[in-house]
Amino acid sequence: MIENIREPKQQRAIEKKEKIIEAGFNLICKNGYYNTNTAEIAKAAKVSTGIVYQYFKDKYDILTLGLEKYGDDIFFPMLKNKNIKFKKKDFDKFLNQMIQHYINNHKVSNTAHEEIMSMIHSDKKIANYYYKRELEMTNSLKEILLNNNFKDNNLSEKVHIMLGLIDNLCHEVTYHKHKDMNYEIMENLVIDNIKNLFKNDLV
Amino acid sequence: MIENIREPKQQRAIEKKEKIIEAGFNLICKNGYYNTNTAEIAKAAKVSTGIVYQYFKDKYDILTLGLEKYGDDIFFPMLKNKNIKFKKKDFDKFLNQMIQHYINNHKVSNTAHEEIMSMIHSDKKIANYYYKRELEMTNSLKEILLNNNFKDNNLSEKVHIMLGLIDNLCHEVTYHKHKDMNYEIMENLVIDNIKNLFKNDLV
Amino acid sequence: MIENIREPKQQRAIEKKEKIIEAGFNLICKNGYYNTNTAEIAKAAKVSTGIVYQYFKDKYDILTLGLEKYGDDIFFPMLKNKNIKFKKKDFDKFLNQMIQHYINNHKVSNTAHEEIMSMIHSDKKIANYYYKRELEMTNSLKEILLNNNFKDNNLSEKVHIMLGLIDNLCHEVTYHKHKDMNYEIMENLVIDNIKNLFKNDLV
Amino acid sequence: MIENIREPKQQRAIEKKEKIIEAGFNLICKNGYYNTNTAEIAKAAKVSTGIVYQYFKDKYDILTLGLEKYGDDIFFPMLKNKNIKFKKKDFDKFLNQMIQHYINNHKVSNTAHEEIMSMIHSDKKIANYYYKRELEMTNSLKEILLNNNFKDNNLSEKVHIMLGLIDNLCHEVTYHKHKDMNYEIMENLVIDNIKNLFKNDLV
DNA sequence: TATGAATGAGTCTTCATTCAT
DNA sequence: AATGAATGAAGACTCATTCAT
Numbered sequence: 007m008i009e010n011i012r013e014p015k016q017q018r019a020i021e022k023k024e025k026i027i028e029a030g031f032n033l034i035c036k037n038g039y040y041n042t043n044t045a046e047i048a049k050a051a052k053v054s055t056g057i058v059y060q061y062f063k064d065k066y067d068i069l070t071l072g073l074e075k076y077g078d079d080i081f082f083p084m085l086k087n088k089n090i091k092f093k094k095k096d097f098d099k100f101l102n103q104m105i106q107h108y109i110n111n112h113k114v115s116n117t118a119h120e121e122i123m124s125m126i127h128s129d130k131k132i133a134n135y136y137y138k139r140e141l142e143m144t145n146s147l148k149e150i151l152l153n154n155n156f157k158d159n160n161l162s163e164k165v166h167i168m169l170g171l172i173d174n175l176c177h178e179v180t181y182h183k184h185k186d187m188n189y190e191i192m193e194n195l196v197i198d199n200i201k202n203l204f205k206n207d208l209v
Numbered sequence: 210m211i212e213n214i215r216e217p218k219q220q221r222a223i224e225k226k227e228k229i230i231e232a233g234f235n236l237i238c239k240n241g242y243y244n245t246n247t248a249e250i251a252k253a254a255k256v257s258t259g260i261v262y263q264y265f266k267d268k269y270d271i272l273t274l275g276l277e278k279y280g281d282d283i284f285f286p287m288l289k290n291k292n293i294k295f296k297k298k299d300f301d302k303f304l305n306q307m308i309q310h311y312i313n314n315h316k317v318s319n320t321a322h323e324e325i326m327s328m329i330h331s332d333k334k335i336a337n338y339y340y341k342r343e344l345e346m347t348n349s350l351k352e353i354l355l356n357n358n359f360k361d362n363n364l365s366e367k368v369h370i371m372l373g374l375i376d377n378l379c380h381e382v383t384y385h386k387h388k389d390m391n392y393e394i395m396e397n398l399v400i401d402n403i404k405n406l407f408k409n410d411l412v
Numbered sequence: 413m414i415e416n417i418r419e420p421k422q423q424r425a426i427e428k429k430e431k432i433i434e435a436g437f438n439l440i441c442k443n444g445y446y447n448t449n450t451a452e453i454a455k456a457a458k459v460s461t462g463i464v465y466q467y468f469k470d471k472y473d474i475l476t477l478g479l480e481k482y483g484d485d486i487f488f489p490m491l492k493n494k495n496i497k498f499k500k501k502d503f504d505k506f507l508n509q510m511i512q513h514y515i516n517n518h519k520v521s522n523t524a525h526e527e528i529m530s531m532i533h534s535d536k537k538i539a540n541y542y543y544k545r546e547l548e549m550t551n552s553l554k555e556i557l558l559n560n561n562f563k564d565n566n567l568s569e570k571v572h573i574m575l576g577l578i579d580n581l582c583h584e585v586t587y588h589k590h591k592d593m594n595y596e597i598m599e600n601l602v603i604d605n606i607k608n609l610f611k612n613d614l615v
Numbered sequence: 616m617i618e619n620i621r622e623p624k625q626q627r628a629i630e631k632k633e634k635i636i637e638a639g640f641n642l643i644c645k646n647g648y649y650n651t652n653t654a655e656i657a658k659a660a661k662v663s664t665g666i667v668y669q670y671f672k673d674k675y676d677i678l679t680l681g682l683e684k685y686g687d688d689i690f691f692p693m694l695k696n697k698n699i700k701f702k703k704k705d706f707d708k709f710l711n712q713m714i715q716h717y718i719n720n721h722k723v724s725n726t727a728h729e730e731i732m733s734m735i736h737s738d739k740k741i742a743n744y745y746y747k748r749e750l751e752m753t754n755s756l757k758e759i760l761l762n763n764n765f766k767d768n769n770l771s772e773k774v775h776i777m778l779g780l781i782d783n784l785c786h787e788v789t790y791h792k793h794k795d796m797n798y799e800i801m802e803n804l805v806i807d808n809i810k811n812l813f814k815n816d817l818v
Numbered sequence: 819t820a821t822g823a824a825t826g827a828g829t830c831t832t833c834a835t836t837c838a839t
Numbered sequence: 840a841a842t843g844a845a846t847g848a849a850g851a852c853t854c855a856t857t858c859a860t
Binding site for chain 3: 649728732734735746749772776780782796805807808811
Binding site: 043044045055056058059064065 | 857
């Protein structure tokens with residue numbers, strides 16, 4: 007069996023490939039991997055079904071490439087700017103901004119989040135991608151904190167806990183799972199907790 | 210049209226139904242819902258394919274009934290004993306025990322966890338089940354704390370955060386996502402954080 | 413293979429068999445042969461599914477026995493009284509009564525009619541039954557006419573045509589296929605036609 | 616969800632679609648709707664099972680489209696020429712020709728006739744098709760008669776009766792249900808009867 | 819490159835019939 | 840004689856992937 011996935015070199019072909027990824031990833035995020043078929047993807051990408059298999063090994067390939075292409079924007083938008091500076095007394099403010107950023111991001115593409123989170127739990131490769139990026143995110147945040155003169159004292163663990171707290175809060179706010187919770191109070195508690203985590207680390 | 214889901218009355222039939230649920234739920238948890246077919250389920254349950262549809266509306270039904278039957282044990286084992294008493298100074302110990310319990314539980318059936326977590330993210334009904342139970346769990350824990358003289362001061366929010374912290378820790382410990390983390394330190398940080406949450410609520 | 417259809421001798425057993433025939437034939441007439449399953453039949457007859465196969469070779473057997481038992485009442489109620497006498501001048505009246513009788517009969521069990529007519533066209537055995545009875549009916553009517561001093565002059569053919577005319581009229585009246593037809597006029601035309609058929613045969 | 620019934624555009628595809636209709640309709644007419652499965656249809660059309668569902672919504676769709684395509688030829692061949700002219704004294708001859716035409720037509724595809732007649736009695740949609748065409752046929756015949764200077768005096772009812780007489784005769788001739796009937800006599804009686812129907816309408 | 823028609827294995831589900839009790 | 844649980848073959852339909860053009 008020869009390897010017949012071509013890496014497109016012409017501009018038009020590249021665009022076509024990206025269109026398929028975009029359309030496919032969107033559909034999968036909206037309706038789920040098993041509820042999206044290649045014909046739909048091709049149609050959405052305004053492309054024939056046959057061509058899909060010239061650019062992609064299989065349906066799964068579309069998903070993973072889509073994740074690579076769009077995943078960062080959706081899940082780890084914070085990865086981008088590592089040069090944030092804040093004053094010690096504004097740690098609160100920094101946290102608040104971070105949380106808002108996170109929440110907004112979730113709100114924008116919450117079906118994508120759901121579907122990908124779903125696959126993380128059942129697909130090793132997707133999980134791998136996610137955990138790798140999560141680690142990058144942790145490192146990125148560590149860097150930011152170090153740049154702002156935090157002590158490197160179990161920083162990995164603390165950052166991980168911190169991100170968990172934020173993610174949990176953010177999830178609650180986005181999906182309103184528990185009707186009787188006060189999000190403002192929750193956010194304050196979370197911020198207070200994070201500050202507690204780092205109480206001895208701000209120089 | 211005849212009603213064709215039979216509620217089995219004979220002992221043998223009841224056992225068979227349970228066997229199908231067990232086998233089906235196991236397979237689904239192991240391989241995923243879409244990668245498990247009814248023939249496999251029937252075979253695993255040592256039963257003909259036909260009989261499956263006498264006890265269950267469809268394949269999905271097996272999953273939900275399995276969840277109802279095994280879900281509590283897998284996800285919310287703590288729901289059972291609400292009459293825990295501990296002394297103020299032993300809050301640490303209580304937390305530590307709770308965390309160990311959680312972790313062990315995760316370890317025992319981590320594929321089940323993964324698959325169900327997966328479906329929570331893509332299936333409304335499963336999500337519903339989960340969130341309802343999670344709420345029960347929150348309430349149960351609230352009750353325990355109130356019984357141990359904690360103040361009712363934004364208790365829902367605090368318990369939610371607390372459970373999030375534990376869950377996050379536990380997830381990390383079970384799946385070793387990030388190789389270079391020190392779980393003992395993490396646990397201590399988590400416990401410290403939880404204590405911080407309730408710092409003004411222990412009478 | 414031994415012949416294991418038992419001819420029930422005990423009263424209770426006979427009743428049970430008849431109940432199955434009744435229930436089965438009713439359901440089949442109402443919903444169609446292929447849309448009626450044995451479980452439904454058994455349930456309607458308040459009998460277990462297993463027992464059905466002690467009295468009947470198969471599902472088809474229920475249908476044919478039902479036809480034998482109820483068919484005459486439904487399709488050929490006129491078979492019963494062959495001793496009708498009428499005066500020459502009352503031939504009209506006789507025809508009118510016959511037509512009314514026919515129409516009422518159709519109206520009472522028109523779904524049965526439909527389903528059986530359907531099977532006549534696709535099932536040789538049912539067709540056979542039907543044509544045999546139709547012949548009996550023709551003969552019976554011939555006899556009546558002969559008893560009333562009609563000449564035996566191509567009587568079979570005439571009676572067949574006559575029955576066709578009545579059946580056609582009756583079908584139209586029962587199912588209202590063509591909205592803009594005046595049934596009274598049709599009936600009069602049919603009667604006139606039948607009288608024309610026999611114009612030279614009334615002695 | 617993607618629209619998955621394709622209207623084929625390429626010549627080959629169109630031919631294939633027609634081949635499926637033809638093969639499917641033939642099999643259904645020969646063996647009955649419930650005794651024909653999609654695999655057989657595909658095989659008869661020399662096509663894979665999958666392709667069937669690209670051209671047809673479901674098995675039933677094949678039947679109805681087959682009916683649309685072949686139904687007129689089989690059931691209502693007379694619909695085509697409405698410009699028949701005959702002289703008053705040749706009404707006999709016109710009727711005779713019509714009857715022969717009808718009979719030949721029945722003979723050619725009598726299994727199709729049977730199966731479709733069967734479905735008319737059990738399937739609303741098929742019945743609808745049939746009755747609509749029957750009405751067209753009635754109207755067409757009315758037109759012919761009016762064009763030949765027949766009076767419009769309860770013409771609908773008369774034509775309906777006339778067609779019933781012909782159909783009945785034709786059915787008898789085709790299926791030989793009653794062995795001892797003389798078809799020539801029957802035909803003469805039918806023609807005489809029809810003439811009687813219109814006795815006052817020939818200007 | 820590109821099309822979209824074609825393939826056929828795979829899936830869920832039904833149901834007439836048989837079997838253990 | 841009776842029950843109703845059990846069987847398993849068969850059927851309609853789907854869809855990732857390949858092929859002819």
